[in-house]
Amino acid sequence: MIGHHPLFYYNTEHRRRGSSISSSSSSSSSSSSGFTQCRLIGQVNRTERRQHQCSTNMSLTSILSAEDIENAIKDCQAPDSFCHKKFFQLCGLSSKTAQEIKDVFHILDVDNSGYIEESELKYFLQRFVPGARTLTEAETKKLVSAADDDSDGKIGAEEFQAMVLS
Numbered sequence: 062m063i064g065h066h067p068l069f070y071y072n073t074e075h076r077r078r079g080s081s082i083s084s085s086s087s088s089s090s091s092s093s094s095g096f097t098q099c100r101l102i103g104q105v106n107r108t109e110r111r112q113h114q115c116s117t118n119m120s121l122t123s124i125l126s127a128e129d130i131e132n133a134i135k136d137c138q139a140p141d142s143f144c145h146k147k148f149f150q151l152c153g154l155s156s157k158t159a160q161e162i163k164d165v166f167h168i169l170d171v172d173n174s175g176y177i178e179e180s181e182l183k184y185f186l187q188r189f190v191p192g193a194r195t196l197t198e199a200e201t202k203k204l205v206s207a208a209d210d211d212s213d214g215k216i217g218a219e220e221f222q223a224m225v226l227s
């Protein structure tokens with residue numbers, strides 16, 4: 062099981078290289094080069110994990126920058142201060158392609174019903190940052206009505222795109 066883990070390969074690879082380096086260098090410098098290698102291994106593993114996540118799971122942070130998301134969340138921290146236009150601009154979504162906006166729609170449609178319902182909108186901010194607050198009932202209703210052109214009480218993919226780009 063552990064043999065399939067990327068950490069395992071990196072660690073054995075570096076250990077192999079590490080031993081050949083320390084055998085050819087003086088004993089006084091081997092401890093400090095070992096320390097540098099440990100730091101390098103950590104960096105390689107972090108990069109590896111990030112690439113792995115991007116390629117296998119579609120997530121909001123693979124479409125939007127984490128920094129932009131953080132700014133957008135911070136801006137509406139106070140209850141009832143959520144403004145969808147400002148939020149979509151701050152998090153960078155309004156300047157994304159139609160396909161990327163569609164991808165975000167599917168991430169927000171947690172139950173894959175093809176619509177974003179009020180029950181999903183309540184946890185809208187938490188889809189961006191897990192520790193964010195829930196939207197208030199007033200904010201949820203306002204958000205639905207801002208997008209709901211056909212008045213079925215939920216947001217479809219095209220309605221979502223029109224709202225983001227409005």
Ligand SMILES: [Ca+2]
Nearest residue numbers: 170174176178
């Ligand atoms: Ca849904």
Ligand SMILES: [Ca+2]
Nearest residue numbers: 209213215217
């Ligand atoms: Ca609708």
